[in-house]
Amino acid sequence: MDTDTERLESLLAEQAALRRVAILVARGTPAPELFACVCEELGCVLKVKSTDMIRYERTESAVVVGAWAAHGAPAFPVGERIPVDGETVTAKLLRTGRTQRVDDYNDVAGELAARLRDAGIRSVIGAPIKVSGQLWGGIMATSAQPASFPPGTDERIGNFAELVTAALANVDAREQLAASRARLVAAGDEARRRIERDLHDGAQQRLVSLALNLRLIQSRMDAGSEAAAELEAARIQLDEAVQELRELARGIHPSVLTERGLEAALTSLAKRASVPVELDVDGADALPPGAQTTAYFVAAEALTNAAKHARCKRAVVRVHVDDEEAVIEVRDDGVGGTDPASGSGLRGLADRVSAIGGELEVESPEGAGTIVRARIALDVTRDAAGIPA
Numbered sequence: 001m002d003t004d005t006e007r008l009e010s011l012l013a014e015q016a017a018l019r020r021v022a023i024l025v026a027r028g029t030p031a032p033e034l035f036a037c038v039c040e041e042l043g044c045v046l047k048v049k050s051t052d053m054i055r056y057e058r059t060e061s062a063v064v065v066g067a068w069a070a071h072g073a074p075a076f077p078v079g080e081r082i083p084v085d086g087e088t089v090t091a092k093l094l095r096t097g098r099t100q101r102v103d104d105y106n107d108v109a110g111e112l113a114a115r116l117r118d119a120g121i122r123s124v125i126g127a128p129i130k131v132s133g134q135l136w137g138g139i140m141a142t143s144a145q146p147a148s149f150p151p152g153t154d155e156r157i158g159n160f161a162e163l164v165t166a167a168l169a170n171v172d173a174r175e176q177l178a179a180s181r182a183r184l185v186a187a188g189d190e191a192r193r194r195i196e197r198d199l200h201d202g203a204q205q206r207l208v209s210l211a212l213n214l215r216l217i218q219s220r221m222d223a224g225s226e227a228a229a230e231l232e233a234a235r236i237q238l239d240e241a242v243q244e245l246r247e248l249a250r251g252i253h254p255s256v257l258t259e260r261g262l263e264a265a266l267t268s269l270a271k272r273a274s275v276p277v278e279l280d281v282d283g284a285d286a287l288p289p290g291a292q293t294t295a296y297f298v299a300a301e302a303l304t305n306a307a308k309h310a311r312c313k314r315a316v317v318r319v320h321v322d323d324e325e326a327v328i329e330v331r332d333d334g335v336g337g338t339d340p341a342s343g344s345g346l347r348g349l350a351d352r353v354s355a356i357g358g359e360l361e362v363e364s365p366e367g368a369g370t371i372v373r374a375r376i377a378l379d380v381t382r383d384a385a386g387i388p389a
Helices: 003-026 031-046 089-096 111-118 153-219 225-253 255-260 262-272 289-310 345-357
Strands: 050-058 061-071 081-083 101-104 124-130 134-143 275-282 316-319 325-332 358-363 368-378
Touching: 003 031, 031 061, 031 101, 031 134, 050 089, 061 134, 061 275, 089 101, 089 124, 089 275, 101 111, 111 275, 124 153, 134 153, 134 316, 153 345, 225 345, 255 262, 255 289, 262 289, 262 316, 289 316, 289 368, 345 358, 345 368
Parallel strands: 275 316
Antiparallel strands: 050 061, 050 134, 061 081, 101 124, 124 134, 316 325, 325 368, 358 368
């Protein structure tokens, strides 16, 4: 096979590999899977000993987030922390933010260089990976031979690094959007609490005080007089207005949720429901405040829908909490057939749950009742990409 043919086949193989990685980026493939694929594709294209991807943690260390080896296990597996020292590619990338290479690690001092030699690695080339213009990490290719990377390898490895940069930028944009939505929900909840407090401490207290004064005045009047009867009618209307105001305030934000937690709020909600409600909500108060508020409104909307439309005889509200997620489920034995897209209530709930990193599910087959289930992620950590999960 002549040199031109070999060069063409190599170029076609590289372009095919880049397309496969680009498809994964476009699909929003989870970071660990994407990193593993990039390392493998790059290693096969360059025909090297191994490849790995690192994320800088501090100026003195980095963590391996992707790895591949042509034979056996990678010398530096995913999750391992490596020093950033001396004149290694890892250190020079951090200092310059540009593609770097070391042609012979026998000439390099430091802990990482010694570990590379022990792993049989003699030369390394690496390209930077950036997020929002800032250096995030790098992708490396290694060889057991010194000075084994021909001219043009810098550009080839840089092409793969650019795809990873695009993937991380997409993740960063999604996370910023999610964080913005979560802040809006939190601000809305705080506004609800403030309005509820203002109603409770202001208008509601004044109306209650007025009702007491009317009772006092009524007690001093002749029981059978026309004025007493009119005052009684006015007092009844005032009591109804107070009750309506309480219901309004409760719909905006229930004070019991703030004062006593989700379990007490759901208990109160169940007592006011027009159908019997069974509760299984142990552990509900362990949820963060934002998740508790969302869980309450999921239960409130689902029970309201059950009472209005389901023609059910009973409902069940369950809250299950573990280390990773909370599941809030409301089940009724009604007629089913609920269409989540037909009303604004469930659509609004879905948006609210999504905004705090959750998902709303509705199961409502005809004649078999309805299940409204919200799953809320609780493990707000960082994934292998270093982007909030």
